[in-house]
Amino acid sequence: MKARKVRGLEPEGTLADNAERIVRVRLDELQSFIPRALDPTEVVALHDMRIAAKRLRYVLEVTAETCFGPYAETALKRTKDLQDLLGEIHDCDVQLPRVLERLEELRAADARTARMRAPANADDLDPRFATRTANARAWRGLETLAVYLQARRELLYQRFLEMWTRLERDGFRARLQYAASERVGGVNSVTGPSQDGNRDARRVAIASPAALR
Amino acid sequence: MAKARDIPGLDARMPFAEAAAATVAVRAEELFEQSENVLDITDIERVHDMRVASRRLRAVLEIYAPCFPMDEFKPILREVKALADALGARRDPDVLLDQLAKLEATLPKANLPGVEAFAAPVHDEQARGNEILAAALDHAERTDLRGRLALLATRAVAPEEPEEVVVEALVVEEPADQEVVAVEDVVAADPVTTVVHTTALANGSDPTGDGAGA
Numbered sequence: 001m002k003a004r005k006v007r008g009l010e011p012e013g014t015l016a017d018n019a020e021r022i023v024r025v026r027l028d029e030l031q032s033f034i035p036r037a038l039d040p041t042e043v044v045a046l047h048d049m050r051i052a053a054k055r056l057r058y059v060l061e062v063t064a065e066t067c068f069g070p071y072a073e074t075a076l077k078r079t080k081d082l083q084d085l086l087g088e089i090h091d092c093d094v095q096l097p098r099v100l101e102r103l104e105e106l107r108a109a110d111a112r113t114a115r116m117r118a119p120a121n122a123d124d125l126d127p128r129f130a131t132r133t134a135n136a137r138a139w140r141g142l143e144t145l146a147v148y149l150q151a152r153r154e155l156l157y158q159r160f161l162e163m164w165t166r167l168e169r170d171g172f173r174a175r176l177q178y179a180a181s182e183r184v185g186g187v188n189s190v191t192g193p194s195q196d197g198n199r200d201a202r203r204v205a206i207a208s209p210a211a212l213r
Numbered sequence: 214m215a216k217a218r219d220i221p222g223l224d225a226r227m228p229f230a231e232a233a234a235a236t237v238a239v240r241a242e243e244l245f246e247q248s249e250n251v252l253d254i255t256d257i258e259r260v261h262d263m264r265v266a267s268r269r270l271r272a273v274l275e276i277y278a279p280c281f282p283m284d285e286f287k288p289i290l291r292e293v294k295a296l297a298d299a300l301g302a303r304r305d306p307d308v309l310l311d312q313l314a315k316l317e318a319t320l321p322k323a324n325l326p327g328v329e330a331f332a333a334p335v336h337d338e339q340a341r342g343n344e345i346l347a348a349a350l351d352h353a354e355r356t357d358l359r360g361r362l363a364l365l366a367t368r369a370v371a372p373e374e375p376e377e378v379v380v381e382a383l384v385v386e387e388p389a390d391q392e393v394v395a396v397e398d399v400v401a402a403d404p405v406t407t408v409v410h411t412t413a414l415a416n417g418s419d420p421t422g423d424g425a426g427a
Contacts, residue, residue, distance in 0.1 A: 003275070009229070009279045010229065010279075011233070011279055011280040011369070012230065013228070014228065014229065015223070015225055015227050015228070015229050016225035016226065017229075022276060055272075058268070058272030058273075058276070059272070059276055061217065061269070061272070062236060062272070062273060062276060066223050066224065066225055068225075091308075091312075095309070102330060102331050102334070106330060135330065137323070137326040137327070138327045138329070139327065140324060140327055141320070141323070141324035141325060141326050141327015141328050141330065141331075142330060142331060143327070144320060145316070145324075145327055145328060145331060184225045
């Protein structure tokens with residue numbers, strides 16, 4: 001998934017103002033996969049949402065502590081958790097077809113074996129020829145693996161829905177937008193610090209140029 | 214997983230370009246510090262750490278992209294992406310094999326032939342991934358990606374610095390085939406980037422610095 005272009009970045013501008021612009025775009029990008037990703041069959045949307053979470057995470061890793069209000073660091077943890085969970089779901093989405101493909105390969109090989117066991121002039125196949133084939137024991141494990149991956153995917157997706165609901169309920173997006181407009185070590189206090197900001201006296205909320213635009 | 218190193222002097226109010234120079238210099242060093250024994254498939258954490266470092270470097274390159282001269286930046290970003298992809302080619306089967314080993318330890322014995330049947334081609338992928346990674350590391354070494362990244366860090370555009378013309382003159386005067394330039398030569402010739410460059414060199418002088426990660 002190609003990242004959305006961040007417009008208006010200025011090398012001569014401050015790190016915090018530029019970082020705020022990037023965070024806002026990456027946050028919108030993440031949000032853009034809702035409601036599509038709330039459908040468990042939207043495998044591509046879920047994968048792209050993971051990439052979007054990763055991009056937001058990385059910009060926050062570089063800037064949260066240095067530039068923004070305290071909620072940015074909380075948002076970094078939440079974003080990482082989201083990315084990790086979506087990554088686990090993606091692993092299931094990738095692995096399950098591979099397991100089924102391997103199962104099909106082995107089943108086809110055993111079917112060939114069973115066919116070859118039959119006499120050339122046989123009118124029909126004796127079912128016993130399909131037993132004790134080379135890969136019979138492997139199927140069982142692969143079936144178990146497939147069941148495991150499918151069930152795990154369902155469980156993890158449920159966790160994702162819960163996590164996203166929690167993020168929305170906690171105002172993740174609005175709070176991160178606000179935190180991105182706060183400045184570490186700012187001088188002029190135009191707005192009050194967010195609730196989370198009370199625990200760190202160094203952080204002073206100011207309205208950043210990007211927030212005012 | 215190794216924590217990301219702190220970027221010395223990083224400050225919310227510093228110019229974006231200056232932050233770019235300092236951050237790219239540190240993240241580039243971190244990448245190559247993680248390259249030791251990365252081809253050893255018995256210790257999968259080595260390649261994991263280097264892959265994480267490559268992702269961090271790629272991320273900061275993309276974040277700070279507008280600060281660098283595009284003609285120098287784009288090929289280096291492509292090479293970093295290629296190296297990251299090569300690390301992924303090794304890492305992905307590493308992770309899957311690790312998961313399968315844990316499953317094997319949990320499942321009843323009757324299921325093990327199935328897990329092993331699934332793991333067999335993954336082992337082949339791991340071997341192929343290692344070959345891809347070896348080639349990518351060799352390419353990075355031959356093309357001095359490390360040196361070029363260090364040089365790129367010094368090229369962050371800082372319009373407020375004086376004598377911007379000197380940067381242009383420096384670019385014009387470079388021989389066309391001189392892609393890799395000694396860092397010290399650039400510092401001597403280019404007062405514009407000397408400030409940020411000094412930071413980069415200071416970082417380079419302490420490659421084992423263990424600042425707490427972000």
